[in-house]
Amino acid sequence: MTWRLRVDPIACDGRGLCAELLPECISLDDWGYPIIESPEVSGRLMTHARRAVAMCPTLALLLEDTP
């Protein structure tokens, strides 16, 4: 199963913590809001992705399973 990263842009406050924790998948735009560069996560990156999701202060980073 692959998991997909998504940002809830309404909840996100753009402090950019997720890009620090998961630079493999997330970069920041010119205003500091996350751009998901590669949404599909699997294997080794899962632990990091889970941690970034758990650390997001506004619960805006979502990891969803794709059917």
Add this chain to the structure above:
Amino acid sequence: MSSGDEVPRLLRGLTSDGRPLSLTEHLALHGPVPAARARRDPDRNLVAEIERSGLRGRGGAAFPVALKLAAVGARRGRRVVVVNGCEGEPVSSKDRVLLNQSPHLVLDGATVAARAVGAAQIVVATKLDSAAVVEHAVAERVRARLDEPTPRVVVVPDRYVAGQESALVNFLNSGRSAPTLVPPRPFERGVGGQPTLIQNAETVANLALIAGNGAEWFRRLGPAADPGTVLVTLTGAVERAGLYEVARGTSISVLLQRAGGPSAPVQAFLVGGYAGSWLTAAAGREACLDEASMAARGAVVAVGAVTVLPDTACGVAETARILRYLAEESAGQCGPCVHGLASIAGSADELARGIAERDVVTRLERWAGQIAGRGACHHPDGAVRMLASALRCFSDDVAAHRSGRPCPAAPPAGSRHRRGVLR
């Protein structure tokens, strides 16, 4: 029943003084809608007829209506039909004219939609200036024992984003007119948490005509892939600005002829409203009002608005003014929309005034790329599309402005940037 080969269809019988057609007048023009009562279960035959008609949505995205009807009908619950009469586009007046002058056609269509999906509730969402007419029309129908369920009229805020579908659902549920994160989409969880069909007022009026005259009749006008008519709000440098109904696929030059021609040499056209696209005069004249023809030119019919820019105006300044408007109409929720549109509007304004830095176009393009698809709704995407089309359409002017030579039509700090020629 009309022969169907001619326009107007939707605007048929409208009075020149702008008053609404009464129920009696409406019935004399269009006849009664067959089987106006919704049942608990979706009407599959009706959905099949609408599918054969090929009707697409007229609220912007041109999505096939039958697919939405089927998606809502397939869901369990007390299904809801919402007629979207919010019409946030400043250069569009079609929905307001339909609701204010032919309210019964829209209400007929609402009952057709309700029957198609088996709805327990109908909501008509309008701006304040249509509400009284629609309420009155509903009362006429209640007296004549026409509809079941009886439509509820709700006044929505007069803001650009209020008509975005999740914002509309949010407003009906909580009184807050702001988009929400999707999914869940309205067909999954909409008004009152129930499966909800949202269709534009013009779309719904077409449903009434299809139910009354059949899919075959409907398809007699317009291209096979995009049949029917289009309501065009024609504004700007044209002899007779106003609302027109033409067959889809009609070229803009034929439309212009019907309106008495341009009132000044044409520089460009803005097609599809503020979230639409600029086309040069030459490209625009040839372009036809159907989605395939527009797509081939990087444009969209969307809400069908066509604005004629005279050669005395400055396209760069108009673009900057529209971007400022769209930035201010952001619902203020998503970073890329709030900050992105503000940045773009600021740079476009500097460009228009000839005081932008030399890399301004690269910067605008970079930001456009960063913003697209990153809001909770498509509001920023529309703004970015319009910007991209302006950079193509007005490329020479953009180059001149960038080297500190704004065209004569764009006075350095002039009032023109605030008050456009288009509106």
